[in-house]
Amino acid sequence: MDEPLRRLVAEHAATGRLPGRAAVEECRAIGESAAVRGVPLRVLVDDALAAADGTAAPALRRLVAALMDGYEAAQHAALRSEEAARKEFVDDLLQGRAERLAERAEHFGLRLAESYVVAVASGMKDGDQDRIERDLVARFGSHNILVAGREALLVCVSPATLPAAVGEFTHHVRARFAPGWRVAVGRAQRGPGGVVASFREAERALELAGRLGLAASVVKAADLLVFPVLLRDRAAIEDLVNSVLSPLLGARGGHEPLLETLAAVFAVHGNQAAAARRLGVSTRTVTYRLERIRRLTGFSPDEPTQRFTLETAVLGARLLDWPPS
Template sequence: MDVLAHVSEATGVPSDLLEGYLPVLTAASATGRLPGRDAVEALRALGKAAAERGVPMRSLAEACLLASELAAGPVETPLIGAARRALGAYFDGYEEAQQHALRQEEQARREFIDDLLQGRADRLAERAEHFGLRFAQAYVVAVAKDAEPIGEGDPIVRRIEQALIGRFGSHNILVAARDGLLVCVAPGTLAAATGEFTHHVRASLTGGWRVGIGRPHRGPGGVVTSFREAGDAIGLGERLGLRPQVLKAADLLVFPVLLRDREAIEDLVTTVLGPLLGARGGAEPLLETLEAVFAAQSNQTAAARKLGISTRAVTYRLERIRRLTGFSPDDPTQRFTLETAVLGARLLGWPPGATP
């Protein structure tokens, strides 16, 4: 077996990547001179090819030293062999230190994100600078929820993080798993970040995913607020049966307002919609009709298509609602009262027995 074949078998480095190395050794041994420019350029090209083919630098160095050892004379062989073993020890120590540093960095990153999203302020601003966050500016938090909880070890976390870092830079984006959600923290000025995050979520998760996007807020407390808004947006979407998979907290501000005075909204729902409980078939079909009509901007034909019934049936149901409640969707003021009451009913899980 020739030298190249032996070295390739021992180190796993393809022999064609070493073909330019042995002539350099032979020429140096014969002339005592260092390799010339052409030889160096040829080796540079082989080094680039090795990187492109995924050959580790450690393996390439091991192969070169082994080839030198096999090609050397009896005097040089022990020295090169000792150098090869010593360099291997250097590589071991270096790689061990690198792995330890990576593990420490990842642990520090996880702890920082936990503290950030929980609002724990232990040296938060100082630590934030290490991860590229500047609390003087506003940040937006987007969260994604899948049918199954997303954990820290889920490959999607790293995959989406790398995709976003590749586009926006490592000092602009934080991606992590938290409370079963995939979380993305981005500067409020980086408007494209949440859209890019959603794009990768859509491509990576199952059909049951949802994305919630908080509003931009400043400071560590602002990140916490935006995170909660994003999660609440998903929760509202599920409770209200909203169709969009991407929900922005800014578009849903009316719902926290409604829930802020629970006693008032309960009174509104009971007063306006309570009479529907006595309707034949119960209140639910009539509530669904109102929701469809409101969503279709009072277009009864479109509402009927969505409900899978005739337009005449929609008209009949609306007339029953008017007779029972005294409120008509055709009157602007009464429409607002009805629509608010229907939204409140969904938030409260009304009629009785429904899930809030």
């Protein structure tokens, strides 16, 4: 037992006097010190009760309450410090700031020599992060999962050898996020630089899915690799879009219904009845619009090569926000 604690408790147990502010503050400080040194709270309370020898209950209650207040205050301070360190580490990790990353990663249970997958989710509300992190850590362990909020996104870093983690992350996002949520998953990459690369891929996939108007709630960066390739040669994609789709700009009723029809048809792999349901029109209307597109552009969605050209042009138009307003 701490000698100061023995003295405090014994003194007030012997006299029956309630401890004053100075004694309470001293006891609180003893509790804080014990928490920092890792002394279990139960041990402190047992020692205090033993020193009192069952006498002077009111005085003892006040001293024990102060002892526990100090102990809990130190624990809360340690938690806040840990949360701040964790947030700083995540920011440094995802931005590729390499200072002592491996050493700091060990503190959080990450072995950065392995391959990791980063998933990001949009649509987070207050409180979502803590609940989802708690659930994932309970299932996979804190050494396997790193969950953190970054701006408006929730980020999940998990080993590539633990594919179930991404599925579980998505499950909790689906259950807790507001409608309109989306999860994007980067490719598995090795080392600290790989975590950064996977995170940036996932961010980019999230952005592309929004710009392309994709219906899927879960998108994989590996499935969207063609689009960054297209955008690297902006002049070529602009030329394709203008050459193929410009004839639609003068269509009676505007170009929008025709582009929407093409996008809907491509989304359901050419099934005109399904496209009509997506658009809320009749199948006959879809057939009529596709014929108009063929006459205006010279490209038919029914011919494989021409369909690929049309689909690429439609996706390029979305990527470029074509036509300019």
